[in-house]
Amino acid sequence: MDFETVIGLEVHVELKTDTKIFCGCRTNFGAPPNTNVCPVCLGLPGTLPVLNERAVDLALKAAMALNCRINREAKFDRKNYFYPDLPKGYQISQYDQPIGEDGYIEIDLGGQRKRIGIVRVHLEEDAGKSMHAPDGTHTLVDYNRTGVPLIEIVSKPDIRSPEEARLYLEALKSIMEYCDISDCRMEEGSLRCDANISLRPVGQEAFGQKTELKNMNSFRNVQRALEYEADRQAQILRAGGTIEQETRRFDEATQTTVSMRSKEEAHDYRYFPEPDLVRLHIDEAWLARIRATLPELPLQKRDRYIRELGLPEYDAGVLTANRAVAEYYEQVVAAGADAKQASNWVMSDLLGYLNTTGQSIDEAKVRPAQLAGLIAEVGSGRISIKQARDVFKAMCETGKDAPVLIKEMGMEQISDESVLIPIIEDVIAKNPKSVEDYRNGKEKALGALVGQTMKATQGKANPAVVNKLILERIRP
Amino acid sequence: MSRWTVKETLASLQRRESKPSEWTKRALDRIREADQRIGAFLSVDEERALTAARQMDEVFEDGGAQAQGALFGVPYALKDNLCTRGLRTTAASRILENYIPPYSATVADKLAAAGGVLVGKTNLDEFAMGSSTENSAFQLTRNPYRLEAVPGGSSGGSAAAVAAGMVPFSLGSDTGGSIRQPAAFCGVVGLKPTYGRVSRYGLIAFASSLDQIGPFTQTVEDAALVMNIISGHDPLDSTSAPVEVEDFTADLAKGLAGLRIGIVRDIPQEGLDSQVREAVEKAVEAMRGAGAEVVEVELPHSQYAVATYYLIAPAEASSNLARYDGVRYGRRADADTLLELYERSRSEGFGLEVKRRIMIGTFALSSGYYDAYYRRAQQMRTLIRDDFNRAFERCDVIVMPTTPTPAFDIGAKTADPLQMYLNDIYTIPANLAGLPGISVPCGMSAEGLPIGLQMLAKAFDERTLLRAAHAYEQIRGDVIPAPVLEG
Numbered sequence A: 001m002d003f004e005t006v007i008g009l010e011v012h013v014e015l016k017t018d019t020k021i022f023c024g025c026r027t028n029f030g031a032p033p034n035t036n037v038c039p040v041c042l043g044l045p046g047t048l049p050v051l052n053e054r055a056v057d058l059a060l061k062a063a064m065a066l067n068c069r070i071n072r073e074a075k076f077d078r079k080n081y082f083y084p085d086l087p088k089g090y091q092i093s094q095y096d097q098p099i100g101e102d103g104y105i106e107i108d109l110g111g112q113r114k115r116i117g118i119v120r121v122h123l124e125e126d127a128g129k130s131m132h133a134p135d136g137t138h139t140l141v142d143y144n145r146t147g148v149p150l151i152e153i154v155s156k157p158d159i160r161s162p163e164e165a166r167l168y169l170e171a172l173k174s175i176m177e178y179c180d181i182s183d184c185r186m187e188e189g190s191l192r193c194d195a196n197i198s199l200r201p202v203g204q205e206a207f208g209q210k211t212e213l214k215n216m217n218s219f220r221n222v223q224r225a226l227e228y229e230a231d232r233q234a235q236i237l238r239a240g241g242t243i244e245q246e247t248r249r250f251d252e253a254t255q256t257t258v259s260m261r262s263k264e265e266a267h268d269y270r271y272f273p274e275p276d277l278v279r280l281h282i283d284e285a286w287l288a289r290i291r292a293t294l295p296e297l298p299l300q301k302r303d304r305y306i307r308e309l310g311l312p313e314y315d316a317g318v319l320t321a322n323r324a325v326a327e328y329y330e331q332v333v334a335a336g337a338d339a340k341q342a343s344n345w346v347m348s349d350l351l352g353y354l355n356t357t358g359q360s361i362d363e364a365k366v367r368p369a370q371l372a373g374l375i376a377e378v379g380s381g382r383i384s385i386k387q388a389r390d391v392f393k394a395m396c397e398t399g400k401d402a403p404v405l406i407k408e409m410g411m412e413q414i415s416d417e418s419v420l421i422p423i424i425e426d427v428i429a430k431n432p433k434s435v436e437d438y439r440n441g442k443e444k445a446l447g448a449l450v451g452q453t454m455k456a457t458q459g460k461a462n463p464a465v466v467n468k469l470i471l472e473r474i475r476p
Numbered sequence B: 001m002s003r004w005t006v007k008e009t010l011a012s013l014q015r016r017e018s019k020p021s022e023w024t025k026r027a028l029d030r031i032r033e034a035d036q037r038i039g040a041f042l043s044v045d046e047e048r049a050l051t052a053a054r055q056m057d058e059v060f061e062d063g064g065a066q067a068q069g070a071l072f073g074v075p076y077a078l079k080d081n082l083c084t085r086g087l088r089t090t091a092a093s094r095i096l097e098n099y100i101p102p103y104s105a106t107v108a109d110k111l112a113a114a115g116g117v118l119v120g121k122t123n124l125d126e127f128a129m130g131s132s133t134e135n136s137a138f139q140l141t142r143n144p145y146r147l148e149a150v151p152g153g154s155s156g157g158s159a160a161a162v163a164a165g166m167v168p169f170s171l172g173s174d175t176g177g178s179i180r181q182p183a184a185f186c187g188v189v190g191l192k193p194t195y196g197r198v199s200r201y202g203l204i205a206f207a208s209s210l211d212q213i214g215p216f217t218q219t220v221e222d223a224a225l226v227m228n229i230i231s232g233h234d235p236l237d238s239t240s241a242p243v244e245v246e247d248f249t250a251d252l253a254k255g256l257a258g259l260r261i262g263i264v265r266d267i268p269q270e271g272l273d274s275q276v277r278e279a280v281e282k283a284v285e286a287m288r289g290a291g292a293e294v295v296e297v298e299l300p301h302s303q304y305a306v307a308t309y310y311l312i313a314p315a316e317a318s319s320n321l322a323r324y325d326g327v328r329y330g331r332r333a334d335a336d337t338l339l340e341l342y343e344r345s346r347s348e349g350f351g352l353e354v355k356r357r358i359m360i361g362t363f364a365l366s367s368g369y370y371d372a373y374y375r376r377a378q379q380m381r382t383l384i385r386d387d388f389n390r391a392f393e394r395c396d397v398i399v400m401p402t403t404p405t406p407a408f409d410i411g412a413k414t415a416d417p418l419q420m421y422l423n424d425i426y427t428i429p430a431n432l433a434g435l436p437g438i439s440v441p442c443g444m445s446a447e448g449l450p451i452g453l454q455m456l457a458k459a460f461d462e463r464t465l466l467r468a469a470h471a472y473e474q475i476r477g478d479v480i481p482a483p484v485l486e487g
């Protein structure tokens, strides 16, 4: 029997605010344990939360970027459960009136667009971090992360393969980065993903029994965990078995999923409206203020590059995957470079260089206008493309402008015909044998004449111009 | 002994007949002399209080008293569920037995800034859950009018401390009557402000949507003086209302003429003591005689108030008290596993009534029961609030008994929680509706116990409430003798 895979993702994204969602503590990653804390985020008796509106701003922006309907009357609720990293014994979250509902993300499936629905985007506070001693004797808790604002983005079960899941995550991350909502660093925990997966016979409408997957710390692992789990479920179903509703953990070492807890152990979170916060009224002015900060989103940008700049789909995809890269690229074009030339340079040379050095694009010493300058030198024929690559490397290291380096490196190409013609005529005069050979059909003889000309100019002559000028003179 | 008021203390200081430390000494002396029998205080910090008062003496001698704040030199006490930096704050619970907060409640900061001198922390029912202060994990508090009787609760310590002349004012918290009921039992004035009038920051939460801090005083005027200090929006409490703080003493002298006093036609009569009923009727007649118009109003849903309250308050409490888990502070039991740590710390740390309410609240919020209990209780709460809105179209102040009976004896109701809960039948509606309420003594029972008259007003209309209460207090006259402590 053939099965269809049905996947839904729950993604937590840490918002890029300076301070926590309900107190004034800082949110910077990597501070010494329990230094970014205060009575409020430690949940000391008598303390009360005060909402950081900046977190609401970012959540609204996310909900808009994800095409959600915004709830103008949002509220917070308490999600009650006991855990040492949860100092109040409840998490302030949103239950039935989240910031945004019913949106979607578009992903690109080999040129085909697919919409993955989003059920909701809600705002909540993060918990602390437990660190268990390897010998099991004790646990330490760091409350620095407690109260860092998060949004949870819950997708509809619209994802049909582990690969689609990864594409969805990449698209989501790209949108969050574009909007400056989150760093989305999975390794720092600023983006976390849980997955629900079930199988159903192809053609069947009803969903199969699902399992929940946790503990995946990279997009690749999400895909792998889902692949493993889809296989595991298919084997069970083919053998006539049934899938148990449970939560499973991805084990990186074995690349498998292992059972964590069954349905019976599932929590009753006893949600109820948070009485310490007032309801959130989001008025038109607030919405308008946030809407004005929304940038052009990755897919819109990609479409525009194809439509307006005539870039191939591949180029447009690579350039728009990251907002900083896209902005860099647009500046190169704005400085006068040809769109396709600029795309080639940014995609292969610049990104390649940054990749090997581990730099971010903002750290690149070559600024967009300088790259445009280099491209212009190639276009004018002053230097060859091969020379330009060497100049580019030097630009990356020194940050100097192309013309300066071209001079310094002594590689000014001679394209000026009035300079080249006397040299070429001299070469022709001195090599009658080669001219003769060429006229008798020996194409190779042209190379010898070009070589002599290059030699006479210490390699600075523009080969294309030289070729043309020689041919004009020796063609029978 | 004459009653110790804030007003006279301030007047004496202003006339330079006394200096601040004398008043603090008076408080400490009185506590030393009487509190062995009353048990109002859980902790008294003599040294800290005297040091503060002596520093005030120096400022005072330099002549700067007035600039130092509206309560300069006045000693006071705080209910021990109000956090005080560096001073043990227990909520009368074993689970916080040795808890020392690193910060102070906003009200404590405001009183300190106004020049008040904190002398100690008063007893309460554990986490403010109770109506007799018998649920304190540490000690009983006795009624200064009759040592075998309870002082009421949960702010029993704060009420008894003022009644017994240990301090001229104290603060309590009122979730379902916890200021007004003990004020009635102890023959003092107790004011529960409008929800949102006073910051709850630093008040150890019982039920967040109902809790409100307010003063105990000997007179209505003193209550207004204290309200002038503790009221106002606090950026640390989002539920504190951004409503301007008026001078609550401004309307005191305006009298009753032109005020419409509402009496509730359908008030629950079950369990209402005839002496209480008569005292309240007498008070209403006196007010009519002084120019008030008396009208009848209806509060048809008030009969459901107690049931509503005992779903909402425990539900919120079950969540508010989850933080006491033995992990970060407070009592921590020996345990081998995390679950054991939770179970033992909480089993050992919480008393019976607290456990009962956590259980009720947890149940009311459970999946499958939420709609039947918590949601319906919230709907009833809206109906109760609507009742009041309608009633206040016809009157300015509603008058009714504070409690169905005068103070009962220690142990009389501990076996039957429902009987205990019914003690708050007249006070709970104001909490559910978020309205301000005050209890003013209106007579003495044949057994020599005080009786309280409760007045309620529209949200944020404390001025009218205090005006009516003050006017009544004037026409009532001096019929409430100060307690005479036996022995």
Ligand SMILES: [Zn+2]
Binding pocket: A020, A023, A024, A025, A036, A037, A038, A039, A040, A041, A042, A147
């Ligand atoms: Zn904090």
